Amino acid sequence: MSQTNRGRAQDRARVAAGQDHEVRYEAHKEGVSKAAVRDAVLEVGNSRNKVEAKLEEGD
Template identity: 90%
Template structure:
């Protein structure tokens, strides 16, 4: 895991549904709405790979 400027660990393999910037990034990346990303996180958990797979299934 990489570290932030403040020394905190970053986990880029996770999508935090409560973090608007992460949800917005994933929505823009996948071409879906923020609500779709949040729904996917609630269904499959916060693993970025699983969320992306779930969003691709819905297309």
């Protein structure tokens, strides 16, 4: 895990569904709605790889 400038741990392998900026980023990246990202997180968990695979599966 990397660290922020303030020394806090930063986990880029997770999608925090409660963080609007994370959901918005992932939705824009995958070309889907924010609701689709939140639904994917609820279905497969918060692993970024699993969420992205689930969103790509929907195409």
